[in-house]
Amino acid sequence: MTDTAKPQNPNVRVRFAPSPTGYLHVGGARTALFNWLFARKEQGTMILRVEDTDVERNKPELVQGIIDGLTWLGVDWDEGPFYQSQRTELYQAAGKALLASGNAFLCYCPAERYAGGDHAEEGAGPAQVRRVVRCSCRGGQPSSPDTKPAVRFKVPVGGTTKFYDAVFGEREFSNDEIEDFVLLRSGKEGEDFGQAMYQLSVVVDDIDMRITHVIRGADHISNTPKQVLLYRALGKEPPIFAHVPLILGPDKSRLSKRHGATDVNMYRTEGFLPEAFRNFLSLLGWSPGGDDEFLRTSELLKRFSLEGVSRTNGVFDRAKLEWFNTQYLQKLPIEDLLPEVEKELKRSGLWKEAWASGEGHAWFSKAVDLLRPRIRLLPDFSTWSRAFFSDDFETDAAAKAKFWKDEKVPTLLSQLADALAALPEWNHDACDHAARKVAEDGGVKAGLLINATRVAIVGQAVAPPLFDTMVVLGQERVVRRLRDAVPNVGK
């Protein structure tokens, strides 16, 4: 580290804590991104923690997918990944300490008792409901000698619990609304207690990892008072919370599969640029304050603040994401775009090593630059632009039907091939003049010949302006493709 390097601020420590019960979804990615932006902005520390305390639902193989998604997004971390499944002793110790300090109690109630709806018995008044919700067996005894107890937190009777939320402000909850939640599940044969529950493990870890700002989804707001109570019982000050609003589908219900892709890795596969996706995601539930929307990473880092986070749930708008992608495709410095195109061409098997450096690279750069305004997603480079990177391409039948209607087309293309072959100089204007002359001599509008030629040399109805395309493809290829297109004419 040099003297001019800004020292890390030891005060800011944040974490992203996914649970491997599914892939990295859009909402999780946005939470991760906000944590990351805040950490980097504040010169703090970002921690990745895998919350896998539920052995039943947890799928270890999904962790890699989550890491891949974060990596693609450009979200990195300084510590971890830590796995809660490997830190069980910590939680057991905390649970026992809480028991010892009188902040928790053994509960012998059968688990099923709480799975059903008998908390809210019909006709029960609020006071009664609360009493049932709070475990009625506080300090109870086992019904039989081999009944294993769970450990529940003893929520204070009466009073309120307050905390500060950087997004929602001061919050206050009545303790009487909080049930005596389970800290440690009941144990199996041979163990005192079972796995820790979410509330305990998060708080223990957040304390242990010295987390200063808990940035997470707003679905955790109502868990927060429970956790604050735990901090106090453990003799610690709670951190600052920042709950970010949820992401919804177009019908305003929580975003799910039926709304389309929710797996971040699907967007990578579809061919979105990571920076475009990141820019889009950052603006979902956060505003830089001004009217600017197109914010590259450095700009995002400069502007990000928790105060700019919105309190309202937002709809994931795919059309806007696509717009961001086309913007990035067009506006990115070409050298930043090239590696993404290279990846795509490698994926589709069209990549040639000759394009990696020197003249080949210069050509590649020119070709990509010419194509980019018309590209929507990365795979477009391999599909409709295929003819730019390979001689092995198909001619679109619909395009041919549309632009080769005129019976003069084959003759004209043949004449154009001859005219182009004879050109001493190969540039935009020379091609332009040659084509217009052929069209004029043949008694047709230049547009007709231009459109027909496009189909002949790139196989598609859609392509960049014809003469620019010709320059990039080169004289030899253009002439050859024209002749191949009409093999029976002029031979």
Add this chain to the structure above:
RNA sequence: GCCGCUAUGGUGCAACGGUUAGCACGCGGCCCUUUCAAGGCCGAAAUACGGGUUCGAUUCCCGUUAGCGGUACCA
């Protein structure tokens, strides 16, 4: 049911007691034009509803409605 959060055009955000309520996506039109994009210009489109407070409410308070979240030995 109970507890909580939220409420500006179709969507994402601005306006944080005084603006002709702004920007962007999307949508419609025009221009450009060699296909298709891009780009330029123009346009339609919003303060959920009802009460207060105030000289003045999008903004503050209350209620209603709606949406969302929580209410697990899930996270």
